[in-house]
Amino acid sequence: MAESSGGSKKLLWIMIILVLLSSAGAAAAIYMVLDDRDDAPEDAEEQVAEPQPPVFLTIEPFTVNLADDQYGSRLLYAGITLRVEDEATRELLEEHMPQVRSRLLTVLSGQKAGDLTSSEGKQQLARTINERLSQPFDENQPPLELREVLFTEFIVQ
Template sequence: MPNKKKSTTTGKSKLRSLFILVILLLAVGACSIAAWTMYEMKNMQARMLSDSEPPEETEVTEPITPVYVPLDTFTVSLKPAGEEYDRVLYIGLTLRVNNEDDKSKIEKYLPEVRSRLLMLFSGHSAEELSLNEGKSQLIQDIKQVLTTPLDEKSGVVVTDVLFNAFILR
């Protein structure tokens, strides 16, 4: 009888080893299938992107150089607010325009441009211009004033207004 117990235990041991081997093979197979699926999905995505968007040829363009128009400084008495009657704005400007035509138009009509800007500046109070929002609004106002026609055709396109000096007294 002792021999039968050993053979049953070895039979269970062999069955257990075989079961572990089958489980191990199934796990390796599942991992292999998952890896292959992931690889194919990435390839499929790359093919879809390359098919939908043909490579575009980009032309090499030279960077556009900005065109600046420096203006002489302005000294303007500001609109009185409350008890303050003697407030003065000292402001230096440089205008950035689209092209050389706009620059030459500003230079040609410089007295009218300066007059428009002086009228604009004198309509503001020191309280308005002391805040950042007031300065931003002033930039927008300058752009708007200069887009109105200087001659019979059109005004100039000012892309930016740069402050060189800004002193409130």
């Protein structure tokens, strides 16, 4: 009987050690999971914290005759700057500048003076210019990503 009580003491100690080891393993696993969660937002913040500088393309000002309205022939003097997605888009637009200017002249000369005097009219003109310039210049070119059309000078006379 003495041997059996000694064997049960050993078994009890082995069981206690196994429980302690498994508890320590579980605690380590929980710590690792919680530590990974704490690191994830920092990585996301670092990615968001790297803003890219805006890329602009300034186009020389235009003077165009506007479509006739009740006041007769009117002129528009407009300076336009385009905010584009990246340097590659800016370079592509610079390469196709004659086509860019032609499209802008076509859009601007089709406007009426009365429409351009309100801020809503200017916003609509900016949307129209954005749509027109976003169309590809060549068959193999994907549509351009223009972020914003900015008027730097705008006089209706």
